[in-house]
Amino acid sequence: MIDCKPIDTLMDPNVNLLPDEGKAFPDPGRYRRLVEKLNYLTMTRPDVSYVVVVVIQFLNSHCDSHWNVVFRILRYIKGAPGKGLVYTDIGNLDIVAYTIAYWVGSSSDRRSTFGYCVLIGCNLISWKNKKQKVVAKSSVEAENRAMALTTQELIWLRYLLQEFHFCNIGIMSLICDNQAALHIASNPVFHEAK
Incomplete structure (x- = not known):
């Protein structure tokens, strides 16, 4: 080596x-x-x-x-x-999460791979890459699952910061590059087609 x-x-x-x-x-x-x-x-x-x-x-x-x-x-x-x-103190506790899913990420079992990273201010504090547990039928479904798992991480981080008495927790944002998944996630009247 x-x-x-x-x-x-x-x-x-x-x-x-x-x-x-x-x-x-x-x-x-x-x-x-x-x-x-x-x-x-x-x-x-x-x-x-x-x-x-x-x-x-x-x-x-x-x-x-x-x-x-x-x-x-x-x-x-x-x-x-x-x-x-490397962590820097910029005095900003805005939390931003980026998420992505690779539909049929594994050609051996056809399961999608998802990933996310979470930043507080400009500091990376949490990330994950993992295969999804079920086979997604579309890229939108894979992205929605990734967004749901990332949202769980965001909620957990908010509770953790509150437990540590961080009073000025800023805005939480979830960034996803799939427009169809974002539309479904932000539509309060969307129901699964039968």
Whole structure:
């Protein structure tokens, strides 16, 4: 690892990982230990969070192609050793959450992947990347589920800040890039079609 060449991108966009594709990796314990350490690293490095979620799916069925992605993550980390979280006090307690869903994010089980990040002022304080528990029928459904899960996080954070006696909690905003999902979420008379 000391002599490896650093890279600027985490994952090759042309790589589509599937279980049991390619030759089995000879040392399953090594793969598992390294992926678990990378998962721990995501607590302070949200930039690697999504790709780590992808490789975690293959803890029990990993191949050379999965190891290559893990090795690529290490090369990325080597090229960006100073990245991490930095917090500044700007006196603003406005809470903004950004959410996104990747419909059919996994080609192996067709479940969508969602992610969110929550900022207080300009400080990132919460983030998550995870597969949704059910298969969404459309991108709008996947985005609505992501918005609902992000809203749960926002409510929890508001209660947490109140518990710590932060009196001047600002506006809470949820940002989503899917216009149809936003329309459904903001329509008080919308009912499911039968």
